[in-house]
Amino acid sequence: MNVRRKLRLWPDSLFGRLVMILAVGMFAGQLLTSTIWFDTHDNRTLEIPARLFASRLADTVRLLQHAPDAASRDEIVHGLADARYRLQWIDTPQTVPPMQTTSLAKRSVSDLISGVIQRRLGEPVDVRVIDAELRDEARKHKGILSLFDSRMPTGDFHVQMKLPGVRDAAWLDVQANEGQAGMQSEPDSLVFDYLVRIYLIRFIAICALALVAVRFALKPLRDLAKAADALGRNIYRPPLPVSGPLEVRSAAQSFNSMQRQLTASFAERERFLTAVSHDLRSPLTRLRLRTEMLPDAQWRERLRGDLDDMEAMVRATLDAVQGIEVTETRRDIDVDSMLEGLAEDAREAGHTVTVEGKAARPVAGYPRNLKRCLQNLLDNAIRYGGDASIHVSDDGRAVRIAIRDNGPGIPDETMLARVFEPYFRGNAAAGGTGLGLTIAQSIAATHGGSLALRNRTTGGLEAELILLRES
Structure with missing residues (x-):
């Protein structure tokens, strides 16, 4: 069952396979590069908390710079600290990972915090951003998933810095949780923006482009396939144009x-x-x-x-x-006129031949060969049945010509299948060489049609020639 399902998913045509390969390949590439979109939105969501935190930290540093001694600085640190803004002194700063090993969002936030602090203080500052990430409303770290399940995610920051202009001061370690200043995000619209605008619309555009591009690229190959098919019907067709890749x-x-x-x-x-x-x-x-x-x-x-x-x-x-053999060009044939002409010739020879039905419009083919095919079928019907009737029907896709006789038919089903073999005669006493039906079947195949024989329920034999119309 699984094998059949896989086979249905994989197109059978080269056109379908190329379109699927292009669409899946480009879609997979989009999935692999979607981290850029996540980093961008993560960075944008962290921007407001980072600016608020950096401004608050700059104000803290300015107060510490104006403190007269270490004891005063300790009092300021303890006075400003709370559950969401923790300050402490450390002797040695933590080693920060190299910039190339951190995410794009973290590097951007680190540069943002350092830039805000330096602009607010008006002098260079040694700031080391240890960590910066989002926390959802349940105060859980979910990384980029916080963008989708929280209306007001907050930013967690861990920064260590050296107080500028204070020689005896140690390193200041700051851990803070900052909000969005009252702004809210819309997870539903964010999911819609991500899935619809980035994936669905792009996927539709890729499929449309692939359909057009692959169809254009495969056109010479389709022309080659059509020419190969036409060659089987007419070996003297014009040569194939040499164009394409x-x-x-x-x-x-x-x-x-x-x-x-x-x-x-x-x-x-x-x-x-x-x-x-x-x-x-x-x-x-x-x-x-x-x-x-x-x-x-x-x-x-x-x-x-x-x-x-x-x-x-x-x-x-x-x-x-x-x-x-086909030695003439393919052109439209008035089947009705051809059948009436054959029937009239048979009547002049003393046989009764009727024609019923009409073809809706001409059929493309080779006139001389088709006339030979119909003549052989009509001769067989007259030879074995004395008289014959021709019935024509046209459903728009194919013309069906049934030539019926009132003869003995071919009761033996094995013999019915062998009558198309060269030199085989079902009734040697009736004469003939046994090549008429062989020729008729070959001409039917040359026209892309088929020829079948069947015994009639009322007696006699029916030969049905089907000529398919060109689409």
Whole structure:
């Protein structure tokens, strides 16, 4: 079950996979760099408490500077200290971590506190910011999470500094908790701002950009796929334009080279078959002459039949090759006119052929080949049923042409599947070479359609040709 779910999540097309890789990759990069956003908001939330704390500490230092002696300074420290502002003297300051190992927010707050104190005192001050972080309304340290679950987070600060201008004074250690001066944050709007503006909108923009960019990048590859599909229907189609990225241009050049080789191969095959046909006619003609010179009439008749069969097989084979090959351009075909013409020819030959239904509009294809396909199907129906009926339907996506007869049909399902094999004849007594349905099926595939045979419930056989419309 899990394997199937994974397979559904991973697109099957190259287009979908590239879009997913780009979107997921850029989204993952956004997640990794989101600490910058957190540091920025953390720094902004700490800014007011830090300024208030630095101003208060500067005022404290100014009072201590004006104290006449150490005892007075001790009294000031004890007098100013409370639960949220603790002051004490220390002999040795704590070592501060290097700036490059601290967070961006802590470095910014450290610079802010030092700058405010120095501006308020008007002289350089040795200030060491040991710690600065947010505390939520439950007085718990949650780091950046305090931005999301507290309307008025406070700042905890730990600073150590040397009193400027006082030689005998020790280091002053200050730990304070400062508020937002009455200002409140909105966690709900902050979450909305973070998730919607930074992630959702950016994710939508990335997906839209990826869809456009990947579609543009894959257009030459789609053209190559369409050309490969069209090559199977028409080997003589125009060469593929060599454009797009280097890899696609290289593939297009190879594709065009393959098309030229196939065209040359088919031309050579046609020349070979033509030569074989020509060379076979001479010995067949000599055999006919010698047959006529035989004294035994019975032997003459038998040899004539064999020679007729041989000549018919040669003609049928050449005819099959020429009927399957596409040597014309693809264009719109008026199927209704073509069927009416075939039916009229059959009527002139003394057969009853009816045509019912119409195609909504012309079908793209190869006129000579399609006419050959329909002619073979109609000839088979007349040969085995005497008469035939043609039914046409069009649903907008495909044209269905059903040619029906009133003959014996093909009761054997195994034989029904084999009638498309070359030289296979379901009823040898009816004549034919066994290539008509083979040619018809090949032409249907050339047009991107299909051909199927089925026995009718009322008797006879139905051959249905489906011609798909180009989307």
